[in-house]
Amino acid sequence: MGYSFDVDDVQYLRSAAGRAAVAELSALPLTARSRFADVAAARRQVGERFAAAALETAVLRRKAESKLEGSAGWLFTDAALQQATASVVARHRAQRLVGRDVHDVTCSIGADLAAVAAVARRSVGSDLDRVRLLMARQNLDAAGSGAVLAEADALRPVTRDTAVLADPARRDDGGRRRWNPADLVPPLDELLAVYSGRDLVVKCAPGLDFAAVPDDAEAEVVSLDGQVREAALWFGSLADRTARRRASVLRSDGSAWSITDAEPDDCPSEDVREWIVDPDGAVVRAGLVRHYAARQGLVQLDPRIAYLTGDAPPPGVRAFRVLEHGRFHEKTLRALLRRHEVGRLEILVRGVDVDPDALRRKLKPKGAQEASLVIARVGDQAMAYLCRAERT
Template sequence: MGYAFDLDDVAFLRSPAGAEAVAVVAQRPLTADSRLADVAAARAAAGARFAGAVLETAVLRGRAESKLDGAGQWLFTADSLQQATTAAVARHRARRLTGRAVHDVTCSIGADLREVALVAERCIGSDLDEVRLAMARHNLTADGSSAGLVRADALRPTSTGTTIVADPARRDGTGRRRWNPADLVPPLDALLDVHAGRDMVVKCAPGLDFDAIPDHAEVEIVSLAGQVREAAVWLGDLAEHGVRRRATVLRAGGAPDELTDQAPDECPVLDVGQWIVDPDGAVVRAGLVRHYAARHGLGQLDPRIAYLTGDAPPPGIRAFRVIDHGKYAEKTLRALLRDHDVGRLEIMTRGVDVDPDALRRRLKPRGSTEATVIITRVGSTPRAYLCRAERT
C-alpha cells in the first residue's frame, strides 16, 4: 500500500523546503539494509511530521525513472505509480487524440493527461481522490503542460463535447491484477453505459476478456520492448472502421509496428525450416499469429501453437536459427546438448507440460556455448528444437 499521503504532505512536498528535503534524501542508498539510517536522514531533513512523505517520494521517484519522463520532479503514491501508464505507451495512445477536446475522467496523478495535453486542442482531468489531483496539479505544472483539473466521479459526466479517456483501477487490495472487466474500479460496463455514444478510449489490463467488449469496439494490445503492457478499448469514431483487434509493438527509437485483424491470415502449416519465430506477445494476445505469419511469409509448426517457422525471419526481431531437432525426451536432449557443447541454456515451451527451470536443473548443461531449446507440441507429439538466438 505504501505511505498514506494527505493534502498537507503534498503542500509541503511542493514547497521549496519540501523539494530540498527530497533532494537530500534521494542521495541516500534507499535500500532495505539502509532503512533505519534513511529514516533518520528524512527526519533530519523534513522533521518528524513530513519524514514519511519525503522518504516515500524519494523512493518512488527512483522507481519511476524508467517509466515516466521527468520523474525526478513528480509526486505519486505507490498505487498510482504502479498503475501509471509508461510514458512511451501513453504517448502512443495520445496520438489518436491529437487535435481533440479530451476529458480524462480518471486522471489520477496525470501520467496519461500529461501526454494528452501535448497533442489535444484542450483537455480536462478529473478524479475523486483529492490527494492525487493535487499531485497531478504539481506534475503538470512541473512539466509545463496545461489542463484543467476538477474533482469529479467518472460515472457522473461533467463535460460535453469531449472525447473520454478512462483508466479504471485494475488491482485489488493485495496488489493482484483484476482481469474481469466487472471488477474494475469503476467497472467497464458502467463506464461504457454512462458515456454511451461518446468517442472514448479505456485502458485495461492485457488479460482482458475479449468476450466482455462490445462488438463495435476496437481492442488494441500494446507491447513495449517485448513486454505486453496494456489493452486499449477504442469506441466511437476513435475505433478504426472494421477493425476489432489490433496488435501494436513499440520499440525504442523506431516507429510502431501495427497489425490488425483486417490483414490477410492465410498461412500454411510447415515442417520446421531454418528459423523459428516467436511472435511478439501483443500479436499472440491479440490473436493475430496467422496474420503475422502471412505478412512475413512464415508458416505454423502446428495450427494451435504460436511458434512460426520459415527460411527468412522478419527484420529487427530476436529469432532462433535451428541447429537440430527431434522428438522430445530428456535423455535425447541431454545427449544433444553434450554433442553441441552447450553450457548456457535458455528453455522456451508452449503447448507442453514442461517446467523450464526444473528441466534445466535436471539437464545440468556443462559445455562452453550458448543455445536455446524450444519445446512444443506438433500434432500430438512433443518435439525439441535446438537453436541459436540471433538478432535479425
C-alpha cells in the same frame, strides 16, 4: 501498498521546504538494505511529521525514472505509479487524440493527461481522490501543461462534446490485480453505459477477456520492448472501423509497427524450416499470429501454438536458427547438448507440460556454448528444437 499521503503531505511537498527536503533525501542509497538508515536520516533532516512523505517521494521518483520521462519533479503514490502508463505507451495512445478536446475522467496523478495535453486542443482531468488531484496539478505544472483539473466522479460526466479517456483502477486495496471487468473501479460496463455514443478510449489490463469486448469496439494490445503493457478499447470515431483487433509493437528507440485482423490470415502448418520465430506478445495476446505469419511469409509449426517457422526471419526480431530437432526425449537431449558443448541453455516451452528449470537441472548442460531449446507440441507429439538465438 506504500505510504498513505494526505493533503497536508502534498502541500508540504509542493512547498520550497518540501522540494528541498526531497532533493536532499534523493542522495541517500534508498535500497532495501539501507531502509532503516534512510528513515533515520529522513527524520533528522525533515522532522517526524513529513519525514515519511518526503522519503517515499524520493523513493518513488527513483522508481519512476525508467517509466515516466521528464518526471524528476513529480509527486506519486505507490499505487498510482504502478498503474501509470509508461511515457512511450502514453504518447502512442495520445496520437489518436491529436487536436481534440479530451477529458481524462480518471486522471489520478496526471501521467496520461500530460501526454494528452501535449497534443490535444483542450484537455481536462478529473478524479475523486483529492490527494492525487493535488499531485496531478504539481506534475502537470512541471510538464508545462495548462490542463484544467476538477474533483468529479467518472460516472457523472461533467463535460460534453469531448473525447473521453478512462483508466479504471485494476488493483484492490491489497495491491492484487483485478482481471474481471466488473471488478474495475469504476466497472467497465458502467463506464460504457455512461459514455455510450461518445468517443471513448478505456485502458485495460492485457489479460482482458476479448470475448466480452463489445462488437462496436476496437481492441488494441500494446507491447513495449517485448513486454505486453496494456490493452485499450476504442469507441466511436476513435475506433478503426476496418478492424476489431490490433497489436501495436513499440520500442523505446521510437520505432513502432502494428497489425490488425483486417489483414489476410492465410497461414498453413508445415514442418520446421531453418528458423523459428516467437511473435511479439502483443501479437499473440491480440490473436493475430496467423495474420503476422501471412504478412512475414511464415507458417505455423502447429495451428494450436504461436511458434512460427520460415526460411528467413523478419527484420528486427530475436529469432531461433534451428540446429537439430526431433521428438522430445531427455536422454536424447542430454547427448545432443554434449555433442554441441552447450553449457548455457535457455528453454522455451509451449503446449507441453514441462518445467524449464527442472528440465535444465536434469539435462545438466556443460560446455562453452550457448543455445536455446524450444519445446512445443506439434500434432500429437512433443518436439524439441535445439537452436541458436540471433537478433536479426
